[in-house]
Every structure is written in structure tokens, then in C-alpha cells.
Amino acid sequence: MNIVTVIPGIEGEIDLSTGCINWRGSKLKNGYGRKWLDGKTVLVHRLVLESKITGFLESGYFACHTCDNPSCINPEHLVAGSAAENTGQMMGRDRKTPRGKSIPGSSKLSIEQLREIQTKYLSGTIKNHLAKEYGVQHETITKILQANIPNNLTTISPGFVGEIQDNGCIIFQGAKDGAGYGRYFTNGKFKSVTRAVLAQKLGYEIPTYMDACHVCDNPSCINPEHLWAGTRTQNLLDASKKGRTQGKSHPLSNAKLDWENVREIRQRLAAGERMKDLAKEYGVGWGAIHNIKYHVTWKEVGEEVPVPRMGGYLDRHLTFAQAQEVRERIKRGESIGKIARELGVSRNVISDIKNYVTYKKE
Numbered sequence: 001m002n003i004v005t006v007i008p009g010i011e012g013e014i015d016l017s018t019g020c021i022n023w024r025g026s027k028l029k030n031g032y033g034r035k036w037l038d039g040k041t042v043l044v045h046r047l048v049l050e051s052k053i054t055g056f057l058e059s060g061y062f063a064c065h066t067c068d069n070p071s072c073i074n075p076e077h078l079v080a081g082s083a084a085e086n087t088g089q090m091m092g093r094d095r096k097t098p099r100g101k102s103i104p105g106s107s108k109l110s111i112e113q114l115r116e117i118q119t120k121y122l123s124g125t126i127k128n129h130l131a132k133e134y135g136v137q138h139e140t141i142t143k144i145l146q147a148n149i150p151n152n153l154t155t156i157s158p159g160f161v162g163e164i165q166d167n168g169c170i171i172f173q174g175a176k177d178g179a180g181y182g183r184y185f186t187n188g189k190f191k192s193v194t195r196a197v198l199a200q201k202l203g204y205e206i207p208t209y210m211d212a213c214h215v216c217d218n219p220s221c222i223n224p225e226h227l228w229a230g231t232r233t234q235n236l237l238d239a240s241k242k243g244r245t246q247g248k249s250h251p252l253s254n255a256k257l258d259w260e261n262v263r264e265i266r267q268r269l270a271a272g273e274r275m276k277d278l279a280k281e282y283g284v285g286w287g288a289i290h291n292i293k294y295h296v297t298w299k300e301v302g303e304e305v306p307v308p309r310m311g312g313y314l315d316r317h318l319t320f321a322q323a324q325e326v327r328e329r330i331k332r333g334e335s336i337g338k339i340a341r342e343l344g345v346s347r348n349v350i351s352d353i354k355n356y357v358t359y360k361k362e
């Protein structure tokens with residue numbers, strides 16, 4: 001047997017065909033080696049990696065195997081990575097997984113639940129427990145763990161997968177009709193995806209003489225915040241106005257408002273007032289308030305506004321310029337914890353900036 005010492009007190013058996021050094025002591029159910037040290041159980045490969053990088057791994061970071069062998073403790077096969085990177089490496093994630101609908105499990109579970117499953121598996125929950133908890137087959141769990149789930153995917157209630165765009169639109173990933181409207185098949189006929197999303201948002205189905213209208217002019221968008229119920233006449237009026245003004249204005253725009261109103265609205269939104277109430281008070285559609293909130297309309301000169309994103313930790317107080325600075329500081333070796341403390345934000349905000357979940361480049 002080829003026993004080698006990896007770090008003082010930690011040894012393993014080298015596999016000459018793969019170069020892996022296998023831990024021979026006790027293991028967790030998922031194959032990670034464990035050791036009792038200073039009164040607690042530690043993961044052996046994590047210990048090895050921390051001694052290689054001479055420091056502790058930031059929370060939220062994992063010791064990942066480049067060899068896909070959980071019991072391997074060869075420092076050369078270990079790298080630090082985030083949860084998403086780790087599932088990818090560990091499960092030999094298929095980088096070519098097509099986007100959207102074909103992600104395994106996404107017809108039954110939300111994208112957010114799929115990410116949860118990947119994270120829980122890394123924290124030691126075994127596949128059988130995950131299958132039971134989420135009510136899916138063991139086989140499906142395996143497929144989910146291998147899936148590459150792009151950061152910008154999300155599930156919109158009642159269960160449609162969409163891709164978040166930098167402008168805030170969320171593009172439906174399933175089948176569409178000729179005009180670009182999403183559709184799904186149920187009880188023997190095709191139904192409109194936007195109507196279903198709007199019904200979910202409103203809590204009731206809109207009557208057939210009304211349309212699910214978009215404030216964003218994008219028929220494939222399923223962001224509930226971009227949808228409103230309009231009568232056929234309103235919708236046609238909307239379309240014709242948009243046509244005349246080349247998409248710059250529509251019935252929910254803000255011609256009634258001035259800069260003073262707009263600044264006041266933004267302050268009141270920041271103080272927690274609801275869009276619906278403000279819309280009523282200022283006599284405009286909620287779409288107008290929404291566009292003000294997200295700086296789609298009424299942009300201040302030279303203003304840098306972070307794009308609101310779902311699925312990431314975003315702190316709207318930071319500008320793009322600050323986010324860029326954060327990335328440079330991380331590159332120079334500063335720790336996430338230190339930067340977070342200095343800027344007075346959570347570590348998640350910083351790690352999402354680092355991983356380009358938020359503050360993506362245009």
C-alpha cells in the first residue's frame with residue numbers, strides 16, 4: 001500500500017492510476033473524510049485545503065474536488081469555490097445543459113428549490129432525504145445535482161421558468177406563439193402564460209374581454225411587475241400610442257408628473273410606501289410608479305443605477321463604480337468579510353458582486 005502524509009497527522013493511500021490520495025478513516029455518507037479535532041468533527045479535505053491556502057475558507061465557500069472523488073485529500077485536487085461552483089465540479093455538471101424548460105426537475109420544482117437542493121447536498125444531506133423532502137425520485141435528484149442552472153433563471157408563479165434580463169424583464173423559456181407570447185398546454189388546449197401569471201398576481205382570472213398587457217412592450221416577458229390588466233380598447237390605444245411615439249410613451253407613462261413629484265415618489269418608495277398607493281395618490285398607473293422606482297423613466301443626469309435582479313443579494317446603496325472597486329479589492333487579495341464590514345453591507349452582497357450575480361456589466 002502506498003501511504004503518504006499529506007499534512008502532519010493526515011495521511012491517505014495514493015491511487016497511482018488517478019493520483020488521488022484517499023482518506024482511509026471515517027467518512028460522512030456523501031464520502032467526505034471526517035476527523036475529530038479540538039472537540040469537533042472537521043472535514044478532512046477542507047482542513048487540507050486550508051493548510052494549502054494557509055488560512056480559513058470564507059463562509060459560503062467550499063473545498064471542491066477537481067477529481068470528483070469526495071474521499072480524496074490530495075491538495076493538488078482541491079480548490080476553493082462557491083456552492084454553485086462546487087456542485088458543478090463535484091457532480092461533473094454538464095456545461096451544455098440547455099437553458100430553461102429542459103432543466104431536470106423544473107417542471108415540478110422551482111428553480112430556487114433546485115438551487116436549494118444543490119446547496120443542501122453540499123452541506124451533507126444525502127440524496128434519499130432530498131428525494132423525500134422534495135417529493136421527487138432519487139434519480140431526479142441525481143439529475144438535478146448534475147444540472148447547470150444559470151444564475152439568471154428564476155421561476156415565476158404559478159410555475160413558469162424565465163430568464164432575468166438586465167432591464168428587469170423576465171423572458172419566458174417555454175413555447176411561444178407567433179407573436180412571442182408564452183403559451184402552455186393544459187386540459188387539451190393552449191393557454192396564455194401571461195394571463196396565468198397576471199391571474200396569480202391579482203388573485204383572480206381576468207375576464208375574457210380584458211387583456212394581460214405589458215408595460216415593457218415585450219410579449220415574452222412574464223415579470224408580474226410588468227403586467228397589468230387592460231380592456232381591449234386600452235390595449236389597442238396603448239399599442240397605437242406606442243406606435244406613434246416609437247415606444248417612448250404609453251398610457252401608463254408619467255406625463256402628469258414633474259421632477260419634484262418624481263423625487264418625492266422615490267423618497268416615499270424608499271421609506272417603504274407601496275407603489276399601488278402612490279399610483280392612486282398621483283393619479284397615474286402603477287406601471288408609471290414602477291418605472292420611476294427602477295429608473296426606467298426619469299433618470300437623473302449621469303445617474304448610475306444598479307439593475308434590480310432577482311436571485312441575488314443586492315444592496316441598492318452601492319453604485320456600479322463601487323461594485324467594480326469591490327471586485328478589484330478582492331482580486332488584490334482583500335477578504336470578503338473585511339470589505340463587507342467597511343462598506344456596512346452583508347458578506348452575501350459582496351460575494352454576489354464577486355460572482356457577478358449582481359452588478360453585471362452591461
Ligand SMILES: [Zn+2]
Nearest residue numbers: 020067072077
Ligand atoms: Zn483526487
Ligand SMILES: [Zn+2]
Nearest residue numbers: 169216221226
Ligand atoms: Zn418586461
